[in-house]
Amino acid sequence: MxxxxxxxxxxxxxxxxxxxxxxxxxxxxxxxxxxxxxxxxxxxxxxxxxxxxxxxxxxxxxxxxxxxxxxxxxxxxxxxxxxxxxxxxxxxxxxxxxxxxxxxxxxxxxxxxxxxxxxxxxxxxxxxxxxxxxxxxxxxxxxxxxxxxxxxxxxxxxxxxxxxxxxxxxxxxxxxxxxxxxxxxxxxxxxxxxxxxxxxxxxxxxxxxxxxKYPLGKMMSFAIEGITSLSTKPIRMITAIGFFIFIVSIGMLIYSLIRHFTGATIVGWTTLMVSVWAIGGLILLSLGVVGEYIGKIYLETKARPxxxxxxxxxxxx
Missing domain, CATH: 3.90.550.10 (Spore Coat Polysaccharide Biosynthesis Protein SpsA; Chain A)
Structure with missing residues (x-):
C-alpha cells in the first residue's frame, strides 16, 4: 500500500x-x-x-x-x-x-x-x-x-x-x-x-x-448550518407542531361551545393572551425555519463556486 x-x-x-x-x-x-x-x-x-x-x-x-x-x-x-x-x-x-x-x-x-x-x-x-x-x-x-x-x-x-x-x-x-x-x-x-x-x-x-475561531455564537451558527444542510427534520417538526395545535384548537372549539350553551360566555383574558402570543411565536419560528431552507435552496440553485x-x-x- x-x-x-x-x-x-x-x-x-x-x-x-x-x-x-x-x-x-x-x-x-x-x-x-x-x-x-x-x-x-x-x-x-x-x-x-x-x-x-x-x-x-x-x-x-x-x-x-x-x-x-x-x-x-x-x-x-x-x-x-x-x-x-x-x-x-x-x-x-x-x-x-x-x-x-x-x-x-x-x-x-x-x-x-x-x-x-x-x-x-x-x-x-x-x-x-x-x-x-x-x-x-x-x-x-x-x-x-x-x-x-x-x-x-x-x-x-x-x-x-x-x-x-x-x-x-x-x-x-x-x-x-x-x-x-x-x-x-x-x-x-x-x-x-x-x-x-x-x-x-x-x-x-x-x-x-x-x-x-469558534466562540459560542459561531458554534450555534455552525450547528444551525449543519442541521439545515443535512436534515429536513426541523421542517417535519413544524408539521408535527402544526398538527398538534390543530388538535388543540378543536378541543378549544368544543370547550367554547360547551361554555356557550351552559351560559358561561366570558372568556378569560389570560388564556386569550397566552394563546395569541404562543401561536404568534410558533408562526414566526416556523417562518424562520422555512426561510432558512429556502435560502439554502437559493444558494444551491445559483451553483456558485x-x-x-x-x-x-x-x-x-
Missing amino acids: ENILYLVIPCFNEEEVLPETALRLENKMHDLTIEKKIDEKSRVIFVNDGSKDRTWEIIKELHLKNKLFGGINLSINRGHQNALLAGLMTVKEYADMVISMDADLQDDINAIDGMIDKYAEGTDIVYGVRSSRARDTIFKKATAEGFYKAMNMMGANTVFNHADYRLMSKRALEGLSRYGEVNLFLRGIVPMIGYSTDVVYYERGERFAGES RYIIEQFLNEED
Missing part, C-alpha cells in the same frame, strides 16, 4: 501560531519518514482562508525554506469548511492519504501515528476523537456536548466529540468529491461516504497562541 501523506491545515489569521505549528509538524513528519510509515514525498499544506494578517507571507517563507511545506491561497475568505475542502480536493491527486487538522496545535499530533497505523490496516476514514473534556469549564463542556447531541437529535448525524481532525484515503476523498452542495458541513457529510471507518482517541490541549484558489505552492515552485 502506498503511503504518501499530505496534511491539510486551514488557516485564518494564524500568524502567532504558524511558526510553532510548522516546527512541530516538521519534526513529526521527519520521524514518520525515518520510521518508514510515510513516503518522503509527503507534504504539509497550509490553506490560507483570506487572512488579514501575515499568515500567507509566513506560509510562503516556510515553503522557500523547506519544500516539506506548501500552501494554498484562496482568493477571498470562504470560511473554515470551504477552506478545508479546497485543500482536500487540491491534494487528493498527490496523496494516498490526507489528514486534516487545525493550525492551533490543540489537536495532538501524536495521534497521527495511530491514524496511519489504522490506514495501513485497510481503514479508509479514521476519526480523531477527544477522549475527555476534563480541561474544559463546566459551561464549555455543557455547550460542546449539547452541540453534538442537538445535531444528532435533529438528524445531522455526526461522530461524538469529533471535529475535523481525521484521516481520509484517496478512495474516500474521491467519494467526498461527488458531494457538490454549496452549503458545507463536512462533519456530517464524511460519515455519509461509507467505507471502513475507525477512531483514534486523543487528549485535546490548550490553544498555543491567538484566539479561538465554493472556493477559488489564487495560488498553489507545491514542491516544484
Whole structure:
C-alpha cells in the first residue's frame, strides 16, 4: 500500500501560531519518514482562508525554506469548511492519504501515528476523537456536548466529540468529491461516504497562541448550518407542531361551545393572551425555519463556486 501523506491545515489569521505549528509538524513528519510509515514525498499544506494578517507571507517563507511545506491561497475568505475542502480536493491527486487538522496545535499530533497505523490496516476514514473534556469549564463542556447531541437529535448525524481532525484515503476523498452542495458541513457529510471507518482517541490541549475561531455564537451558527444542510427534520417538526395545535384548537372549539350553551360566555383574558402570543411565536419560528431552507435552496440553485484558489505552492515552485 502506498503511503504518501499530505496534511491539510486551514488557516485564518494564524500568524502567532504558524511558526510553532510548522516546527512541530516538521519534526513529526521527519520521524514518520525515518520510521518508514510515510513516503518522503509527503507534504504539509497550509490553506490560507483570506487572512488579514501575515499568515500567507509566513506560509510562503516556510515553503522557500523547506519544500516539506506548501500552501494554498484562496482568493477571498470562504470560511473554515470551504477552506478545508479546497485543500482536500487540491491534494487528493498527490496523496494516498490526507489528514486534516487545525493550525492551533490543540489537536495532538501524536495521534497521527495511530491514524496511519489504522490506514495501513485497510481503514479508509479514521476519526480523531477527544477522549475527555476534563480541561474544559463546566459551561464549555455543557455547550460542546449539547452541540453534538442537538445535531444528532435533529438528524445531522455526526461522530461524538469529533471535529475535523481525521484521516481520509484517496478512495474516500474521491467519494467526498461527488458531494457538490454549496452549503458545507463536512462533519456530517464524511460519515455519509461509507467505507471502513475507525477512531483514534486523543487528549485535546490548550490553544498555543491567538484566539479561538469558534466562540459560542459561531458554534450555534455552525450547528444551525449543519442541521439545515443535512436534515429536513426541523421542517417535519413544524408539521408535527402544526398538527398538534390543530388538535388543540378543536378541543378549544368544543370547550367554547360547551361554555356557550351552559351560559358561561366570558372568556378569560389570560388564556386569550397566552394563546395569541404562543401561536404568534410558533408562526414566526416556523417562518424562520422555512426561510432558512429556502435560502439554502437559493444558494444551491445559483451553483456558485465554493472556493477559488489564487495560488498553489507545491514542491516544484
